[in-house]
Structure formats: structure tokens, C-alpha cells
Amino acid sequence: MNTQEIIQKTELYILAEFSSEGSGHDWFHINRVRNMALRIGQNEECDLFRIEMAALLHDLDDWKLTDSDSHYPIKAGRWLDKMGVSEEVSSQILRIIEDVSYMGAGTDTPVRSIEASVVQDADRLDAIGALGIARTFAYGGHKNRLIYDPSIPPVMHNDFQSYKASTAPTINHFYEKLLLLKDRMNTQTARIIAQERHQFMQDYLTRFFEEWEATK
Ligand code: NI
Numbered sequence: 001m002n003t004q005e006i007i008q009k010t011e012l013y014i015l016a017e018f019s020s021e022g023s024g025h026d027w028f029h030i031n032r033v034r035n036m037a038l039r040i041g042q043n044e045e046c047d048l049f050r051i052e053m054a055a056l057l058h059d060l061d062d063w064k065l066t067d068s069d070s071h072y073p074i075k076a077g078r079w080l081d082k083m084g085v086s087e088e089v090s091s092q093i094l095r096i097i098e099d100v101s102y103m104g105a106g107t108d109t110p111v112r113s114i115e116a117s118v119v120q121d122a123d124r125l126d127a128i129g130a131l132g133i134a135r136t137f138a139y140g141g142h143k144n145r146l147i148y149d150p151s152i153p154p155v156m157h158n159d160f161q162s163y164k165a166s167t168a169p170t171i172n173h174f175y176e177k178l179l180l181l182k183d184r185m186n187t188q189t190a191r192i193i194a195q196e197r198h199q200f201m202q203d204y205l206t207r208f209f210e211e212w213e214a215t216k
Contacts, residue, residue: 003049006083010056025059029126037122040189046114054096054119073097117186124181125190129197132178133204140170
């Protein structure tokens with residue numbers, strides 16, 4: 001199989017796996033991350049096949065969706081095997097996927113390749129801005145969380161377990177993750193896009209609290 005065929009087959013596989021995903025990690029999220037990763041990748045010295053494959057497979061083994069503590073992307077690995085991708089390329093793609101996860105405000109998530117920087121940026125960009133707001137509330141609803149409760153302040157999680165265990169209202173997630181992301185972009189292209197999306201979220205939150213207090 002050539003790389004184009006592998007990408008097409010992978011797309012169909014992911015489309016089928018994520019067709020009825022209601023938590024905001026649906027096929028369209030994955031497709032946006034793929035498109036954004038390719039856009040950012042144009043401006044970097046990097047391998048676009050590895051980027052596109054990692055973007056397509058990045059949520060297949062997501063701990064948020066599978067309740068697993070392991071960060072090793074088992075299903076993605078099996079799929080790459082099945083596609084006949086070489087051991088070397090496959091392990092590079094799997095390493096990109098491992099690097100993409102966000103583990104809480106105080107947990108450092110270093111990237112080990114330029115390809116991982118690009119895919120991580122693309123995934124993080126989809127968590128902010130207008131789409132980020134939509135996905136955050138979709139995820140909160142999926143987890144039965146309150147939209148907001150003024151008596152529960154945001155917490156900066158210093159370790160992955162406490163971040164994962166959090167049951168706080170959805171608005172807190174903006175302060176625990178989303179508003180921190182613009183300063184955590186790896187590439188210049190993503191930093192510029194993040195700036196605008198960040199501003200949009202801040203305007204949204206200002207308005208949210210004004211309406212909450214019935215002043216607007
Ligand atoms: Ni994702």
C-alpha cells in the first residue's frame with residue numbers, strides 16, 4: 001500500500017469508529033485536527049505523512065474516552081501493523097500520539113519531535129475558541145457536570161490523577177486548561193491562531209458572568 005491508500009483506509013476506519021461520539025471527540029474533531037496539523041505543518045520542516053496519520057489516530061486510545069490509565073496507544077499500534085507500516089515509522093507515529101495528551105495545568109507534556117509539536121498544537125487549537133467552547137460544554141454534559149457553580153473554585157491540578165478525577169463544573173475547565181493553552185503552543189503558526197481564539201473565549205466568559213449576574 002502507498003501512503004495515500006493508507007491514509008484513505010485509516011480515514012474510513014476512524015470515521016466508522018467515531019461516527020456516534022457525543023463527547024466532542026467525534027469524527028469532525030479528528031478531521032479538523034488533521035486539517036489544522038497539515039496547515040501548521042506546511043510551515044515547518046517535518047514529515048506530513050506521520051503528522052496526518054498521528055492526527056487521524058490521536059483519539060483512538062484517549063484516556064478520557066477509554067477510562068484507561070495507560071497512555072500507550074494500543075489500538076493505534078494494531079492498526080498501523082495491519083496497514084503494513086514499518087516498525088520504525090509506526091513507533092514514530094505512536095510516539096507523536098503519546099505526546100499529544102494534556103495531563104493537567106501543573107504537568108509538563110514535552111514533545112519529542114517536530115511532528116508531535118505540530119499535532120499537539122492542532123489538537124490544542126481545537127480545544128479553544130468558538131469550537132473549544134462548544135466542545136467543552138458537550139464534554140461537560142456527557143460527564144453530567146454543572147455548567148457553573150460559583151461555590152466551586154477552579155483548581156490547578158499538579159498531577160495527572162487529580163486532573164483526571166476532577167468533577168468540577170464546566171466553566172472551571174476554562175481556567176484549569178483552556179485559558180492556559182495559548183502560552184503552550186509549540187509553533188509560531190499556532191501561537192498566532194491561538195491568540196485570536198483566546199481573546200474570543202475571554203470575551204465569551206466576560207459576557208457569561210455578566211448574564212449570570214443579570215447585569216446584561
Ligand atoms: Ni483530540
